[in-house]
Amino acid sequence: MHTRYLDLHLLEHRPPSCLNRDQHNVPKTMTVGNAKRIMVPAQTQRRPQRLALEDTLEEPATRTRYLPPRVAEELRAAGWPEDLAHFAAGQIARSATAKGLDTDPKNGHRTNAMLLVAADSSVEDLAELCTAHRAALGKGLARLRNKEPDDGEDTKPGRSKPPALLPTDKVAACLSRPTATIHLFGRMLAGLTDADVPSAVQTAPALTTHKSDLQPDFVTAVDDWLDPGDRGSAFMDTTFLTSGVFYRFTTVNLTDLTRKLDGDQDQVLYLVGLFMRAAIMTVLPAKQTSTAPHTVPDLVAYAVRDGRPVNYASAFEQPVQAAPRGGYLTPSYHALDTCAGITHQLTGTSDLVGHGYATAQSSDAAHLGTRHESFDALIAAALANAAANITGGEPATAAA
Numbered sequence: 001m002h003t004r005y006l007d008l009h010l011l012e013h014r015p016p017s018c019l020n021r022d023q024h025n026v027p028k029t030m031t032v033g034n035a036k037r038i039m040v041p042a043q044t045q046r047r048p049q050r051l052a053l054e055d056t057l058e059e060p061a062t063r064t065r066y067l068p069p070r071v072a073e074e075l076r077a078a079g080w081p082e083d084l085a086h087f088a089a090g091q092i093a094r095s096a097t098a099k100g101l102d103t104d105p106k107n108g109h110r111t112n113a114m115l116l117v118a119a120d121s122s123v124e125d126l127a128e129l130c131t132a133h134r135a136a137l138g139k140g141l142a143r144l145r146n147k148e149p150d151d152g153e154d155t156k157p158g159r160s161k162p163p164a165l166l167p168t169d170k171v172a173a174c175l176s177r178p179t180a181t182i183h184l185f186g187r188m189l190a191g192l193t194d195a196d197v198p199s200a201v202q203t204a205p206a207l208t209t210h211k212s213d214l215q216p217d218f219v220t221a222v223d224d225w226l227d228p229g230d231r232g233s234a235f236m237d238t239t240f241l242t243s244g245v246f247y248r249f250t251t252v253n254l255t256d257l258t259r260k261l262d263g264d265q266d267q268v269l270y271l272v273g274l275f276m277r278a279a280i281m282t283v284l285p286a287k288q289t290s291t292a293p294h295t296v297p298d299l300v301a302y303a304v305r306d307g308r309p310v311n312y313a314s315a316f317e318q319p320v321q322a323a324p325r326g327g328y329l330t331p332s333y334h335a336l337d338t339c340a341g342i343t344h345q346l347t348g349t350s351d352l353v354g355h356g357y358a359t360a361q362s363s364d365a366a367h368l369g370t371r372h373e374s375f376d377a378l379i380a381a382a383l384a385n386a387a388a389n390i391t392g393g394e395p396a397t398a399a400a
Contacts, residue, residue: 002306003255004353006272006386008279009301009312010248011332016215016241017293019284020044026240027214035211035319038242040284042203045248048285050181052278053271061179062119067126068092069108074127080134087141088130095166096175097191116187118177125174133166140165180271183260184252200257201250201275202309208244209316209332215241241291245298245328247316247336250279251309254386269383276302276379298329299336300378301357301368304385310347315339333361341367354385 020040022028030039054060064070068089075085089109094100103109130137144162176195178187186199216238223234252275258268283294303310315338320331344352344367355369358378364371372378 002351003253003308004386005305005307005309006252006254006276006382007303007305007309007311008248008250008252008276009299009303009336010280010297011209011245011299011329011336012248012297013245013295013329014243014293015291015295016217016243017291018239018241018287019293020286027242029212029214030205030207032207033317033319036213037207037210037319038212038244038246040206040246042205044284044286045206045250045282046185046201046203048282049275049278050185052282053181053184053274054179056274056278057180059179059181060119061116061181062122063114063116065110065112065114066108067111067115067117067122067175068103069110070123071126071130072108074123075130078127078131084134084138084141087144088137090162091137091140091165092126092130092171094161095164095168095171097168097172099191100161100164101191113189113191115175115189116182117175118179118182121177122174126171129166129170129174136165178260183257184271184275197260198256200253200260202253204249204311204313206246206248207313207316208242209247209335210244210319210322210328212242212244215243217241245320245332247313247332248279249311249313251311254304265387269387272386273379273383276382277375280375299333299357299359299361300375301336301340301355301365302378302382303355303369304353304382305351306353307351310343312336312339312343330361333359333365337365337367340365353388354381356381 018027019038020028028039028041029036031037050061071092072085072089075088076082080088086108090103090105093103093109093111102112104112140162172192172194175189175192178197182197184199184201186201187195187197189195217240219235219237219239220233221235223230252272254268254272257271258265261267261271280297280300288294315335316332320328320335322328323330356372356378357365357368357370358372358375359365370381372381
């Protein structure tokens with residue numbers, strides 16, 4: 001049995017921008033090959049891709065600590081008294097597992113751990129569940145007010161949580177319900193292991209292919225209502241921007257995704273096609289209004305492999321040098337192609353089902369597979385190669 005992956009490699013020039021910042025409010029960097037590179041973490045890339053997919057699919061998921069308070073709002077809107085709605089919110093977290101999820105009662109029982117849930121249905125379903133058990137919740141609140149022990153429950157000193165009054169299996173089912181993007185990007189919830197979904201998508205930090213330093217940008221703002229004769233700025237600051245050619249790598253475990261979707265290959269290919277487009281076209285939202293870095297990749301290459309994915313980041317361990325007339329795109333393109341050739345020479349191509357690329361470069365890449373004239377054509381070819389024996393079997397015997 002084999003595991004099939006779809007690898008995606010992208011080279012993209014970003015004009016002066018600030019794609020991601022650290023705790024000091026400056027772009028993140030990392031030293032690779034003894035040279036400083038601008039770095040964009042995986043999570044920074046994945047969130048806008050997930051949101052773009054959810055918008056296309058009209059199936060939002062929400063990462064939040066405020067699910068119990070939102071349910072309480074729904075109950076209050078339905079006429080529940082404030083105290084009972086607040087108590088019900090706490091019961092949602094208490095009943096989620098045998099031990100319950102920790103919450104902050106002073107903030108409407110906001111959960112201490114982040115939840116990733118189906119946005120459209122979770123609040124409504126939990127509100128309906130509370131409504132179905134309103135009588136039990138009312139009795140539980142009365143006992144709490146009167147400090148009465150619950151029949152059959154542990155009354156030993158030190159018991160920190162009230163008994164669960166909602167059916168744990170139904171609460172857990174609401175919290176564990178997957179969406180398409182949860183199948184793709186995964187979910188981990190401490191204390192509710194049944195809700196854990198391994199990510200089918202693996203994403204590497206994006207790095208510039210060359211040495212790249214932070215560039216200071218002195219910023220001023222003028223007060224439009226200055227008194228006559230007043231001069232100077234009302235605000236001054238120094239921000240930092242970066243520019244460069246980034247190498248991005250991501251891979252999708254097609255076999256795992258197929259298993260999650262109960263073998264529905266058509267749905268797998270549909271989701272993977274949408275994900276590829278999101279990975280190619282999504283622009284990070286940071287400082288868009290002041291930098292507008294709305295470029296598209298200069299090169300996108302894919303490889304469908306059986307066995308394991310292959311990242312070509314070693315192409316840039318030695319930072320590329322600018323071309324004679326300036327610029328890093330062309331030398332980065334050739335470095336990536338060379339790395340692919342070295343990889344094929346070292347490992348062989350028996351596990352390579354198919355590969356190809358689309359680029360604005362004028363010269364062909366000898367080792368990246370079939371050249372396609374557009375991203376749409378590349379995505380179609382990648383999905384055609386991915387579809388062949390996607391669920392398992394003997395590894396491929398030749399590259400297309």
